[in-house]
Amino acid sequence: xxxxxxxxxxxxxxxxxxxxxxxxxxxxxxxxxxxxxxxxxxxxxxxxxxxxxxxxxxxxxxxxxxxxxxxxxxxxxxxxxxxxxxxxxxxxxxxxxxxxxxxxxxxxxxxxxxxxxxxxxxxxxxxxxxxxxxxxxxxxxxxxxxxxxxxxxxxxxxxxxxxxxxxxxxxxxxxxxxxxxxxxxxxxxxxxxxxxxxxxxxxxxxxxxxxxxxxxxxxxxxxxxxxxxxxxxxxxxxxxxxxxxxxxxxxxxxxxxxxxx
Numbered sequence: 001x002x003x004x005x006x007x008x009x010x011x012x013x014x015x016x017x018x019x020x021x022x023x024x025x026x027x028x029x030x031x032x033x034x035x036x037x038x039x040x041x042x043x044x045x046x047x048x049x050x051x052x053x054x055x056x057x058x059x060x061x062x063x064x065x066x067x068x069x070x071x072x073x074x075x076x077x078x079x080x081x082x083x084x085x086x087x088x089x090x091x092x093x094x095x096x097x098x099x100x101x102x103x104x105x106x107x108x109x110x111x112x113x114x115x116x117x118x119x120x121x122x123x124x125x126x127x128x129x130x131x132x133x134x135x136x137x138x139x140x141x142x143x144x145x146x147x148x149x150x151x152x153x154x155x156x157x158x159x160x161x162x163x164x165x166x167x168x169x170x171x172x173x174x175x176x177x178x179x180x181x182x183x184x185x186x187x188x189x190x191x192x193x194x195x196x197x198x199x200x201x202x203x204x205x206x207x208x209x210x211x212x213x214x215x216x217x218x219x220x221x222x223x224x225x226x227x228x229x230x231x232x233x234x235x236x237x238x239x240x241x242x243x244x245x246x247x248x249x250x251x252x253x254x255x256x257x258x259x260x261x
Contacts, residue, residue, distance in 0.1 A: 047070055071160055081120070
């Protein structure tokens with residue numbers, strides 16, 4: 001009896017990652033959102049540096065927060081990108097081909113998350129570094145002058161990038177859960193951006209303490225070289241964000257195995 005040779009086209013983690021990486025880079029939306037996020041962060045940072053007045057109303061703002069203020073806009077681009085990575089495939093029908101190629105399904109989601117994380121964090125961190133250095137050229141000699149080697153500066157820049165990347169992972173999980181780009185964007189805006197503001201109006205100390213660990217608040221705490229009053233410490237804030245992302249992706253993984261494509 002002749003034993004057939006093993007197929008050279010086995011499904012492996014590396015091959016799934018390579019497939020998702022190729023798809024990620026080949027989409028125009030990837031480049032549009034990443035470049036838009038970088039342009040918003042850099043443009044806003046340079047503007048803040050050029051228009052800063054020593055001793056004015058911005059004098060008490062953390063230096064990293066001041067020059068990276070554009071990340072409030074840039075995170076919207078990264079959020080949309082995270083949603084497009086998953087929900088975008090459902091809208092085009094490409095997800096069927098992906099799940100046929102990888103019958104186990106869940107590795108596709110993990111590969112998408114890994115590819116997104118690597119690309120988003122690298123782009124955000126490089127942009128944040130460039131923005132900080134460019135803005136500091138304009139802030140030289142002012143009370144907002146700082147260097148990368150100053151205490152907390154580099155950690156805040158990295159924390160800013162990590163926080164936005166984790167927000168994008170939460171959005172990626174929502175995209176896999178809802179399978180709709182508009183629905184996922186609406187759910188993210190309502191649940192992650194608006195809901196904490198509504199809860200913050202409640203006159204309860206327990207609610208105020210809990211809000212420090214909600215996604216956007218935790219991400220904000222990571223991006224500051226000096227702690228905000230009432231904000232979570234960097235370590236707990238990072239842990240909270242990782243847990244939010246894990247819940248979003250974990251729930252999506254469970255439903256991905258149970259639902260039809």
